[in-house]
Amino acid sequence: MSKNRTIGMWLYNNGGGDKVGKKIIKKLKDRNIDVIDNINLRKAVAKNGNILYNDIKLNKLDLFFSYNAGEQTQYQMYLYKALNRAIPMINSYDSFELTEDKFHTSFVLGNKGIATADYKLCHRDDGHELKKIIKKWDKMVYKPTDGWGGLGLTKIENEASLDMLMPFLNQMDLRYFYVEKFIKYDNTDFRVDIVDGKFVACYGRKANGTDWRTNVTSGGSVFMREANQDIIDIAIKACKLCGVDIGGVDIIYDLEKEEYVVLEVNGIPAFATPEQEKMGLDFNNKKIKLIVDLIDKKTQKKDL
Ligand SMILES: Nc1ncnc2c1ncn2[C@@H]1O[C@H](COP(=O)(O)OP(=O)(O)O)[C@@H](O)[C@H]1O
Ligand SMILES: [Mg+2]
Secondary structure (H helix, E strand, C coil), X not given: CCCCEEEEEEECCCCCXXXXXXXXXXXXHCCCEEEECCCCHHHCEEECCEEEECCEEHHHCCEEEEECCCCCXXXXXXXXXXXXXXXCEECXXXXXXXXXXXXXXXXXXXXXXXXXXXXXXXXXXXXXXXXXXXXXXXXXXXXXXXXXXXXXXXXXXXHHHHHHHHHHHHHCCCCEEEEEECCXXXXXXXXXXEECCEEEXXXXXXXXXXXXXXXXXXXXXXXXXXXXHHHHHHHHHHXXXXXXXXXXXXXXXXXXXXXXXXXXXXXXXXXXXXXXXXXXXXXXXXXXHHHHHHHHHHCCCCCC
């Protein structure tokens, strides 16, 4: 008989996350895996070889499932990294850190043959480089490399608006500029959910009439949409290249190049909210099952 296993979990509670968390805990219990829930590394301390949360030695757990805030504080990230040196984590620290950065993600994907937006990264003192590139690209998007929800993205339509924007950017004391070519697309995207290399679900998002960003936070709306095999293959490959066990891949169709382009990989893709479930997005149980299978697999103890 295999020994009892115990994992730590930190899963978001809003938007139906609490219900999802309970289901995961129950299903793991059925497999003799105990869960210590609500472990926020913000409240943990490290001391003499251990990472302590109350009296629990997190580094002695069989696994840690981190599925809460994308934007974590430096402290949380620092402990995430340390903990992952001791035990398996979903997602692994390295993959999570990678997907939190849009430039690094595009760099990795582009290098391995996945189409991404054309981009340019330059030192903050080389802002004049952007002048050259906008001539070539016509329109571009300024992106904070660690943003989310479409926040901070700025579409630059022409040289004149670049000239206007530069003084503001220079004041912000940035380390670098990251810009992407503005891709001509139909203002809809595909969000493709992958767990452990398996396709879970796809849905679409559509920007509202006045915005070019599909994010719900930017006024976009979710709609039912099926993926074709090309899209599924791209999403699976993107997750594999980034090393994420769980990923939500954002894909748009470039009307000029006539190809699918990966915009980003999300390391904590949301479960369907109760409202979205009513719309017909019914992938939560499938995703929960695949996550439970994955945790089970990753915590198997080999008999010595
Ligand atoms: N290069 C681009 N060309 C055209 N639209 C883009 C480009 N990059 C992003 N967008 C639009 O902006 C949205 C947000 O961009 P994304 O890179 O996914 O950042 P976020 O993390 O804020 O969601 C995308 O869903 C897409 O609608
Ligand atoms: Mg996005």
